[in-house]
Amino acid sequence: MSTKGFFGLIGAGIGVLLLIIGLFTFTERVPEGKVAVVYSPSGGAKKVLNPGWHLVGLFEKTQQYPTRITILKNKVTVTTKDGKSISMPTSYEMKVDRSKVLDIFKELGSQNVEQIQEGYLYQRLFRATRSVVSDYSVLDIYGTKTTEASAKITEKVADESKDLGFIITNVVLGTPELDKETEKAIDARVQAAQELELKRQQVENEKLEAEKKKIIAEGEAQKKVIAAEAEQKANQLIEKSITPELLKKMEMEARLKHGWVEIQGATPLVEAK
Known part of the structure:
Protein backbone atom coordinates (compact mmCIF):
# COMPACT_ATOMS: atom_id res chain seq x y z
CA MET A 1 0.00 0.00 0.00
CA SER A 2 1.33 3.43 -0.93
CA THR A 3 1.91 6.18 1.59
CA LYS A 4 -0.90 8.19 0.04
CA GLY A 5 -3.32 5.30 0.39
CA PHE A 6 -2.25 4.71 3.96
CA PHE A 7 -2.88 8.30 5.00
CA GLY A 8 -6.17 8.22 3.13
CA LEU A 9 -7.28 5.22 5.16
CA ILE A 10 -6.30 6.93 8.39
CA GLY A 11 -8.21 10.03 7.32
CA ALA A 12 -11.32 7.96 6.60
CA GLY A 13 -11.06 6.29 9.99
CA ILE A 14 -10.75 9.63 11.73
CA GLY A 15 -13.73 10.88 9.77
CA VAL A 16 -15.86 7.92 10.86
CA LEU A 17 -14.74 8.41 14.46
CA LEU A 18 -15.64 12.10 14.36
CA LEU A 19 -19.01 11.20 12.84
CA ILE A 20 -19.71 8.76 15.65
CA ILE A 21 -18.65 11.31 18.26
CA PRO A 66 -42.39 10.82 32.24
CA THR A 67 -45.72 11.06 30.40
CA ARG A 68 -46.60 7.52 31.43
CA ILE A 69 -47.34 6.52 35.00
CA THR A 70 -44.25 6.22 37.16
CA ILE A 71 -44.47 4.75 40.67
CA LEU A 72 -42.60 6.82 43.25
CA LYS A 73 -41.89 5.84 46.86
CA ASN A 74 -41.19 7.91 49.97
CA LYS A 75 -41.38 7.65 53.75
CA VAL A 76 -43.20 10.22 55.86
CA THR A 77 -43.27 10.76 59.61
CA VAL A 78 -46.42 12.37 60.99
CA THR A 79 -48.50 12.53 64.18
CA THR A 80 -51.92 10.88 64.69
CA LYS A 81 -54.96 12.33 66.44
CA ASP A 82 -54.01 10.56 69.67
CA GLY A 83 -50.50 12.04 69.63
CA LYS A 84 -48.54 9.06 68.31
CA SER A 85 -45.61 9.79 65.98
CA ILE A 86 -45.54 7.21 63.19
CA SER A 87 -43.34 6.64 60.15
CA MET A 88 -45.03 5.18 57.09
CA PRO A 89 -43.75 4.05 53.70
CA THR A 90 -45.82 5.61 50.94
CA SER A 91 -46.11 5.10 47.22
CA TYR A 92 -47.99 6.98 44.52
CA GLU A 93 -48.36 7.16 40.77
CA MET A 94 -47.08 10.22 38.91
CA LYS A 95 -46.84 11.48 35.37
CA VAL A 96 -46.59 14.94 33.82
CA ASP A 97 -49.03 16.82 31.65
CA ARG A 98 -47.14 17.23 28.37
CA SER A 99 -48.79 20.58 27.71
CA LYS A 100 -47.23 21.95 30.93
CA VAL A 101 -43.71 20.52 30.67
CA LEU A 102 -42.20 23.94 29.89
CA ASP A 103 -43.98 25.39 32.93
CA ILE A 104 -42.46 22.66 35.10
CA PHE A 105 -38.99 23.43 33.76
CA LYS A 106 -39.40 27.16 34.26
CA GLU A 107 -40.53 26.61 37.85
CA LEU A 108 -38.14 23.83 38.91
CA GLY A 109 -35.24 24.26 36.50
CA SER A 110 -33.18 21.32 35.31
CA GLN A 111 -34.01 19.06 38.26
CA ASN A 112 -34.46 15.44 37.28
CA VAL A 113 -37.41 13.29 38.40
CA GLU A 114 -35.60 11.96 41.48
CA GLN A 115 -34.80 15.49 42.66
CA ILE A 116 -38.37 16.62 42.02
CA GLN A 117 -39.66 13.59 43.93
CA GLU A 118 -37.47 14.34 46.97
CA GLY A 119 -38.19 18.05 46.88
CA TYR A 120 -41.29 19.55 45.30
CA LEU A 121 -43.48 16.43 45.37
CA TYR A 122 -42.34 15.26 48.80
CA GLN A 123 -43.31 18.59 50.37
CA ARG A 124 -46.84 18.25 49.05
CA LEU A 125 -47.07 14.59 50.02
CA PHE A 126 -45.88 15.39 53.54
CA ARG A 127 -48.31 18.29 54.02
CA ALA A 128 -51.27 16.26 52.78
CA THR A 129 -50.36 13.21 54.87
CA ARG A 130 -49.83 15.31 58.02
CA SER A 131 -53.18 17.04 57.52
CA VAL A 132 -55.16 13.83 56.90
CA VAL A 133 -53.50 11.55 59.47
CA SER A 134 -54.05 14.12 62.23
CA ASP A 135 -57.77 13.29 61.99
CA TYR A 136 -57.24 9.57 62.68
CA SER A 137 -56.05 7.51 65.65
CA VAL A 138 -53.02 5.28 65.33
CA LEU A 139 -55.33 2.23 65.41
CA ASP A 140 -57.33 3.65 62.49
CA ILE A 141 -54.20 4.19 60.40
CA TYR A 142 -52.83 0.80 61.43
CA GLY A 143 -55.98 -0.99 60.32
CA THR A 144 -59.47 -0.20 59.21
CA LYS A 145 -59.17 3.40 57.95
CA THR A 146 -55.96 3.16 55.90
CA THR A 147 -57.74 3.04 52.54
CA GLU A 148 -59.96 5.98 53.46
CA ALA A 149 -56.98 8.06 54.58
CA SER A 150 -55.02 7.15 51.43
CA ALA A 151 -57.88 8.36 49.23
CA LYS A 152 -58.02 11.72 51.05
CA ILE A 153 -54.25 12.18 50.75
CA THR A 154 -54.43 11.38 47.03
CA GLU A 155 -57.06 14.05 46.56
CA LYS A 156 -55.02 16.68 48.41
CA VAL A 157 -51.69 15.95 46.71
CA ALA A 158 -53.30 15.80 43.27
CA ASP A 159 -55.06 19.11 43.84
CA GLU A 160 -51.85 20.86 44.95
CA SER A 161 -49.75 19.45 42.10
CA LYS A 162 -52.01 19.66 39.06
CA ASP A 163 -51.62 23.40 38.35
CA LEU A 164 -47.89 23.04 37.70
CA GLY A 165 -48.43 19.95 35.56
CA PHE A 166 -47.96 16.89 37.80
CA ILE A 167 -50.73 14.29 37.68
CA ILE A 168 -50.78 12.35 40.97
CA THR A 169 -52.95 9.28 41.58
CA ASN A 170 -53.32 6.33 43.95
CA VAL A 171 -51.38 7.32 47.06
CA VAL A 172 -50.98 4.20 49.22
CA LEU A 173 -50.02 4.27 52.90
CA GLY A 174 -47.91 1.34 54.04
CA THR A 175 -47.88 -0.28 57.47
CA PRO A 176 -46.78 2.27 60.10
CA GLU A 177 -43.56 1.70 61.99
CA LEU A 178 -44.52 1.83 65.69
CA ASP A 179 -42.65 1.79 68.98
CA LYS A 180 -42.92 -1.39 71.05
CA GLU A 181 -45.29 0.13 73.60
CA THR A 182 -47.73 1.22 70.89
CA GLU A 183 -47.48 -2.17 69.17
CA LYS A 184 -48.36 -3.94 72.44
CA ALA A 185 -51.32 -1.62 72.99
CA ILE A 186 -52.59 -2.19 69.45
CA ASP A 187 -52.13 -5.97 69.74
CA ALA A 188 -54.13 -5.93 72.98
CA ARG A 189 -56.93 -3.92 71.40
CA VAL A 190 -56.98 -6.14 68.33
CA GLN A 191 -57.18 -9.24 70.54
CA ALA A 192 -59.97 -7.69 72.59
CA ALA A 193 -61.85 -6.81 69.41
CA GLN A 194 -61.44 -10.37 68.13
CA GLU A 195 -62.72 -11.82 71.42
CA LEU A 196 -65.66 -9.43 71.35
CA GLU A 197 -66.45 -10.46 67.79
CA LEU A 198 -66.25 -14.14 68.79
CA LYS A 199 -68.68 -13.56 71.67
CA ARG A 200 -70.99 -11.60 69.40
CA GLN A 201 -70.95 -14.46 66.92
CA GLN A 202 -71.69 -16.97 69.68
CA VAL A 203 -74.64 -14.90 70.88
CA GLU A 204 -75.87 -14.62 67.30
CA ASN A 205 -75.60 -18.39 66.86
CA GLU A 206 -77.51 -18.96 70.10
CA LYS A 207 -80.22 -16.60 68.92
CA LEU A 208 -80.46 -18.45 65.63
CA GLU A 209 -80.65 -21.80 67.42
CA ALA A 210 -83.37 -20.52 69.78
CA GLU A 211 -85.30 -19.13 66.82
CA LYS A 212 -84.98 -22.47 65.06
CA LYS A 213 -86.32 -24.34 68.10
CA LYS A 214 -89.14 -21.83 68.43
CA ILE A 215 -90.14 -22.33 64.82
CA ILE A 216 -90.07 -26.12 65.23
CA ALA A 217 -92.17 -25.93 68.43
CA GLU A 218 -94.68 -23.62 66.79
CA GLY A 219 -94.87 -25.98 63.85
CA GLU A 220 -95.56 -28.98 66.09
CA ALA A 221 -98.21 -27.03 68.01
CA GLN A 222 -99.82 -25.97 64.77
CA LYS A 223 -99.90 -29.58 63.59
CA LYS A 224 -101.67 -30.62 66.80
CA VAL A 225 -104.21 -27.81 66.43
CA ILE A 226 -104.89 -28.82 62.83
CA ALA A 227 -105.27 -32.49 63.83
CA ALA A 228 -107.65 -31.59 66.68
CA GLU A 229 -109.72 -29.39 64.39
CA ALA A 230 -109.89 -32.15 61.83
CA GLU A 231 -111.00 -34.70 64.46
CA GLN A 232 -113.64 -32.28 65.75
CA LYS A 233 -115.00 -31.74 62.25
CA ALA A 234 -115.10 -35.49 61.66
CA ASN A 235 -117.06 -36.07 64.87
CA GLN A 236 -119.48 -33.32 63.93
CA LEU A 237 -120.04 -34.89 60.54
CA ILE A 238 -120.66 -38.28 62.16
CA GLU A 239 -123.16 -36.80 64.63
CA LYS A 240 -125.00 -35.01 61.83
CA SER A 241 -125.15 -38.20 59.77
CA ILE A 242 -126.92 -40.24 62.56
CA THR A 243 -130.62 -39.54 61.89
CA PRO A 244 -133.79 -41.35 63.14
CA GLU A 245 -134.10 -42.97 59.73
CA LEU A 246 -130.52 -44.28 59.95
CA LEU A 247 -131.13 -45.67 63.43
CA LYS A 248 -134.30 -47.40 62.21
CA LYS A 249 -132.43 -48.88 59.30
CA MET A 250 -129.64 -50.08 61.60
CA GLU A 251 -132.26 -51.72 63.85
CA MET A 252 -133.89 -53.52 60.97
CA GLU A 253 -130.56 -54.76 59.62
CA ALA A 254 -129.57 -55.99 63.07
CA ARG A 255 -132.86 -57.91 63.51
CA LEU A 256 -132.37 -59.57 60.18
CA LYS A 257 -128.82 -60.55 61.03
CA HIS A 258 -128.84 -61.15 64.76
CA GLY A 259 -132.40 -61.34 65.93
CA TRP A 260 -134.07 -58.91 68.34
CA VAL A 261 -132.29 -55.59 68.63
CA GLU A 262 -133.16 -52.79 71.05
CA ILE A 263 -131.84 -49.35 70.24
CA GLN A 264 -130.88 -47.12 73.16
CA GLY A 265 -129.72 -43.79 71.93
CA ALA A 266 -127.23 -44.39 69.13
CA THR A 267 -126.01 -47.74 70.51
CA PRO A 268 -127.78 -50.92 69.41
CA LEU A 269 -128.16 -53.69 72.07
CA VAL A 270 -128.45 -57.13 70.52
CA GLU A 271 -130.20 -60.08 72.11
CA ALA A 272 -129.14 -63.39 70.72
CA LYS A 273 -131.75 -65.43 68.94
Missing part, protein backbone atom coordinates in the same frame (compact mmCIF):
# COMPACT_ATOMS: atom_id res chain seq x y z
CA GLY A 22 -20.85 13.90 16.55
CA LEU A 23 -23.85 11.58 16.60
CA PHE A 24 -23.47 11.02 20.35
CA THR A 25 -22.80 14.71 20.96
CA PHE A 26 -25.47 16.31 18.78
CA THR A 27 -28.30 13.78 18.99
CA GLU A 28 -30.70 12.95 21.80
CA ARG A 29 -32.87 9.85 22.12
CA VAL A 30 -36.15 10.34 23.96
CA PRO A 31 -37.64 6.96 25.04
CA GLU A 32 -41.30 6.08 24.63
CA GLY A 33 -43.37 7.34 27.55
CA LYS A 34 -41.24 10.43 28.05
CA VAL A 35 -40.73 13.93 26.67
CA ALA A 36 -37.65 16.11 26.92
CA VAL A 37 -37.14 19.83 27.33
CA VAL A 38 -34.25 21.28 25.34
CA TYR A 39 -32.49 24.10 27.18
CA SER A 40 -29.21 25.98 27.27
CA PRO A 41 -27.48 27.32 30.37
CA SER A 42 -27.77 30.87 29.08
CA GLY A 43 -31.03 30.89 27.17
CA GLY A 44 -33.33 28.67 29.27
CA ALA A 45 -35.94 26.28 27.87
CA LYS A 46 -36.35 26.26 24.11
CA LYS A 47 -38.65 23.43 23.01
CA VAL A 48 -40.13 20.04 23.90
CA LEU A 49 -39.03 16.83 22.19
CA ASN A 50 -41.34 13.86 21.65
CA PRO A 51 -40.11 10.24 21.76
CA GLY A 52 -37.50 9.44 19.11
CA TRP A 53 -34.07 10.65 17.92
CA HIS A 54 -33.44 14.40 17.68
CA LEU A 55 -30.58 16.73 16.78
CA VAL A 56 -29.51 19.16 19.50
CA GLY A 57 -27.05 22.03 19.50
CA LEU A 58 -23.51 21.84 20.80
CA PHE A 59 -24.29 23.75 24.00
CA GLU A 60 -27.85 22.53 24.41
CA LYS A 61 -28.92 20.07 27.09
CA THR A 62 -32.10 18.10 27.72
CA GLN A 63 -34.16 17.10 30.73
CA GLN A 64 -36.66 14.24 30.42
CA TYR A 65 -40.06 13.86 32.13
